[in-house]
Amino acid sequence: MNSLIKEIKDSIGDNDDLFFTEHQLTDLSVVFIGLNSLVDLGPSIKQLEKMGQKNYSSKEKLKQISQLGEIKRNASEITSLLLEGKLMIAISLNSDSVVSVDPVPVKLNRAIDQITNENTMLGPLVSFNEDSLTNIGVMRKQLLSEKIRVKHFRTGIHHKKALSLIYYEGIVEENLLETVVKEIKGNSKSDLYSLQDVTKMLGITPYSIVPRVKTTEIPSEAAQSLLKGKIVLFLDGLPFALILPSVFIDMFFLESDKNLTFPLMISLRSLRIAGTLIALIFPGLYVALVAVNPEVLRLELALSIAQSREGVPYPAFIEIIIMLVVLELIMEASVRLPKSIGPTITMVGGIILGQAAVEAQLVSNLLVIVLAATTIANSTVIGVQNLISIRLLKYIVLIFSSVFGVLGILAGVFFICAYLAGVSSIGVPYLNFKHSKGEGNNG
Amino acid sequence: MLKKMLIFSLLPFLLFPLSGCWDNRDINHRVMPISIGVAKMDEGYKVFLQIPEPSSESLGTRIVTGEGETINQIIDNISVNMESAVDLLHVKVIVVDKRLAEEGLNDLISGFIRSRDVSAKAVIAICDDNIDQFFESMENAEGGEGTILLDYFEKYSGWDPHVALSRVWEVYRSSHSYTRDVAIPMIKRGQTTFLEIVGSAVIKNGRLVEVISSDETLLYNAFNNKSTRGKIEILDDASVMILSNDTDYKAEFTDQTPHLQTTFNFSVMILETNGNPSAQDIKMNLEELLLDRYKALIVKLKTSEADILGIGQHFRKEIPRKDLKNWRSDYYPNLAFNPIIQVDIQNYGNLKHTTN
Numbered sequence: 001m002n003s004l005i006k007e008i009k010d011s012i013g014d015n016d017d018l019f020f021t022e023h024q025l026t027d028l029s030v031v032f033i034g035l036n037s038l039v040d041l042g043p044s045i046k047q048l049e050k051m052g053q054k055n056y057s058s059k060e061k062l063k064q065i066s067q068l069g070e071i072k073r074n075a076s077e078i079t080s081l082l083l084e085g086k087l088m089i090a091i092s093l094n095s096d097s098v099v100s101v102d103p104v105p106v107k108l109n110r111a112i113d114q115i116t117n118e119n120t121m122l123g124p125l126v127s128f129n130e131d132s133l134t135n136i137g138v139m140r141k142q143l144l145s146e147k148i149r150v151k152h153f154r155t156g157i158h159h160k161k162a163l164s165l166i167y168y169e170g171i172v173e174e175n176l177l178e179t180v181v182k183e184i185k186g187n188s189k190s191d192l193y194s195l196q197d198v199t200k201m202l203g204i205t206p207y208s209i210v211p212r213v214k215t216t217e218i219p220s221e222a223a224q225s226l227l228k229g230k231i232v233l234f235l236d237g238l239p240f241a242l243i244l245p246s247v248f249i250d251m252f253f254l255e256s257d258k259n260l261t262f263p264l265m266i267s268l269r270s271l272r273i274a275g276t277l278i279a280l281i282f283p284g285l286y287v288a289l290v291a292v293n294p295e296v297l298r299l300e301l302a303l304s305i306a307q308s309r310e311g312v313p314y315p316a317f318i319e320i321i322i323m324l325v326v327l328e329l330i331m332e333a334s335v336r337l338p339k340s341i342g343p344t345i346t347m348v349g350g351i352i353l354g355q356a357a358v359e360a361q362l363v364s365n366l367l368v369i370v371l372a373a374t375t376i377a378n379s380t381v382i383g384v385q386n387l388i389s390i391r392l393l394k395y396i397v398l399i400f401s402s403v404f405g406v407l408g409i410l411a412g413v414f415f416i417c418a419y420l421a422g423v424s425s426i427g428v429p430y431l432n433f434k435h436s437k438g439e440g441n442n443g
Numbered sequence: 444m445l446k447k448m449l450i451f452s453l454l455p456f457l458l459f460p461l462s463g464c465w466d467n468r469d470i471n472h473r474v475m476p477i478s479i480g481v482a483k484m485d486e487g488y489k490v491f492l493q494i495p496e497p498s499s500e501s502l503g504t505r506i507v508t509g510e511g512e513t514i515n516q517i518i519d520n521i522s523v524n525m526e527s528a529v530d531l532l533h534v535k536v537i538v539v540d541k542r543l544a545e546e547g548l549n550d551l552i553s554g555f556i557r558s559r560d561v562s563a564k565a566v567i568a569i570c571d572d573n574i575d576q577f578f579e580s581m582e583n584a585e586g587g588e589g590t591i592l593l594d595y596f597e598k599y600s601g602w603d604p605h606v607a608l609s610r611v612w613e614v615y616r617s618s619h620s621y622t623r624d625v626a627i628p629m630i631k632r633g634q635t636t637f638l639e640i641v642g643s644a645v646i647k648n649g650r651l652v653e654v655i656s657s658d659e660t661l662l663y664n665a666f667n668n669k670s671t672r673g674k675i676e677i678l679d680d681a682s683v684m685i686l687s688n689d690t691d692y693k694a695e696f697t698d699q700t701p702h703l704q705t706t707f708n709f710s711v712m713i714l715e716t717n718g719n720p721s722a723q724d725i726k727m728n729l730e731e732l733l734l735d736r737y738k739a740l741i742v743k744l745k746t747s748e749a750d751i752l753g754i755g756q757h758f759r760k761e762i763p764r765k766d767l768k769n770w771r772s773d774y775y776p777n778l779a780f781n782p783i784i785q786v787d788i789q790n791y792g793n794l795k796h797t798t799n
Contacts, residue, residue: 290470291470292467294475295530299475299590302470306470306475307471310471312469315467315469399458402464403458403459404462404464
């Protein structure tokens with residue numbers, strides 16, 4: 001007779017945080033089933049006692065308790081509810097049904113926090129966190145509209161992950177919505193752990209240098225995307241919104257720019273575009289001018305560069321590769337390191353890149369200037385993903401320019417443009433500059 | 444499939460062996476002469492390379508010379524003997540000696556154009572001096588600024604509209620064109636300054652045929668609208684600076700005779716006056732002076748049959764192709780040139796001009 005409880009035990013497995021506690025709920029003896037890592041049992045019982053009847057008769061026990069929640073009989077359903085943090089009440093260890101109730105959960109989510117990775121100068125500081133329901137709440141607070149639609153999906157076989165989709169009824173691109181919903185429903189069996197899994201599920205290739213899904217941790221950015229007809233996805237456990245589709249101008253245009261006046265906004269955005277170009281071209285330009293086409297330089301400049309390179313043992317290409325690798329290592333290390341050791345890296349890196357390498361005549365001091373300009377310019381781009389893709393793409397220009405000189409820079413930039421022109425995500429080309437529906441009115 | 448992927452992933456690496464990028468030399472392994480001197484010897488040429496030497500304090504100059512049959516061979520010999528490869532792409536000034544210019548520059552210029560070693564934008568000048576000593580003194584020049592010659596012809600630096608400015612490609616064009624010649628500057632060592640302008644050499648078919656003074660060069664530049672900021676001294680009266688000028692042409696071709704009416708509009712600024720001439724006087728005297736100079740210049744050019752003003756360009760559509768090659772000898776000497784000079788005194792500087 002105890003098959004249901006046994007089944008539950010079997011399917012959850014040998015877990016020490018699974019509890020079966022017998023308890024007197026006022027005058028009724030019941031068994032609580034739950035995971036004590038997810039359920040705070042003491043307060044939950046108190047809450048149930050407040051909610052429940054004063055007196056339970058021993059007859060129709062189940063019916064009386066069921067007022068607290070829902071009756072469940074299916075073992076696998078009960079298991080997944082337990083994993084979600086629900087509390088089960090059984091009349092006895094032998095009963096063939098349980099009542100699922102909402103308990104007081106153990107606090108596992110951090111509070112809504114400040115933005116950590118995408119600093120804005122003027123704009124809201126609230127950021128998304130790991131809980132997708134919280135994130136949807138934050139979004140609802142941004143856009144008080146009855147046109148906002150939220151759809152929940154559960155995907156995965158081994159892990160049932162909550163995936164939420166938000167769009168703005170009437171503004172959203174219908175084709176886009178249709179495709180995304182179709183893809184999610186069609187691939188509901190795929191387990192989602194990371195952004196790569198999500199893109200794979202949506203039928204977007206993960207072998208892409210530029211991000212096909214825009215991520216942001218700023219709710220106002222996500223809200224503005226909804227008004228532009230885009231779709232926002234939240235995957236439970238990822239502290240940012242996934243915005244579909246991602247387009248080229250997302251690299252330069254931030255919604256919070258609109259908190260500045262129009263000329264300031266334009267100049268700021270042009271600055272980012274210039275920064276990206278500098279980050280892409282500068283290392284290549286250095287190699288092209290120093291090694292392949294010095295005739296392009298003005299004579300005075302050529303002589304002073306030649307002077308600064310006097311005694312440098314490596315050809316320009318090797319020289320810049322060495323320094324770029326050191327630079328990339330420093331950047332990666334400063335992300336990886338705990339905040340307390342971080343300054344050490346900054347200091348040591350500064351000494352190596354700034355002074356020691358030049359004084360030891362391993363590199364020319366012009367190269368240090370070029371590298372500094374590149375790194376600084378690179379950081380003007382919006383979004384961590386874009387930053388890394390620009391960091392990678394500059395090597396293409398660098399290799400071409402080391403072979404073909406100034407012409408190679410053109411070839412490299414052309415290559416990158418051609419690549420970007422070929423990219424499209426869910427039917428929207430990456431280089432889509434067309435105003436989408438609704439942007440004129442709300443954006 | 445795997446094999447295909449392997450091939451495709453290896454293909455980009457072919458870029459390196461196929462491109463020829465292994466013999467790229469870094470900038471510090473190149474010797475970059477900024478000017479070349481070429482002198483005609485009894486047999487072959489003598490070449491001077493002026494190489495700026497970057498040192499920690501200032502820019503020194505080194506002069507390297509070589510002799511041989513052809514320019515390329517000499518440069519190659521120098522390159523063999525030097526510690527770095529000679530790269531002529533930075534050459535900005537080519538100085539040839541007067542003897543070579545008189546014998547003809549065609550071989551030299553077409554060699555430069557053909558080999559593409561020297562930029563076609565390099566300025567060409569004639570040294571009316573002993574070219575050996577000319578370059579020697581450059582090496583010994585006090586202060587050792589390595590870019591004297593370069594700065595002298597640089598528009599933003601030392602160039603003045605009294606100096607003709609002709610590029611290698613323009614000289615090349617003149618030796619192949621029926622209707623256009625070129626004037627190139629003639630320089631020598633100065634007494635107190637390093638350089639002194641002698642005038643301009645009129646080059647016809649690559650050969651020096653006539654020398655015009657620097658005042659006449661200013662008119663030549665004005666004809667090509669390059670005279671801005673040039674200063675003219677009017678005898679006994681005043682000196683003025685040209686602020687802007689433009690030219691209108693009216694070309695007619697009747698009875699096998701070319702007629703050219705050219706209207707020059709000069710806007711000038713008065714710099715200095717002697718006594719107190721009225722603006723009208725200055726204007727009239729200036730117009731007269733310019734008119735005389737233009738007429739004299741044209742007469743001089745007609746005699747030497749060299750068309751540095753490019754007047755023949757206006758008649759190319761009138762003269763049949765087969766006769767065009769005789770432009771300089773048959774038509775140009777008969778040219779009826781009618782210059783009209785209009786001077787506008789645009790301002791009087793910071794002082795009010797009062798006439799008595």
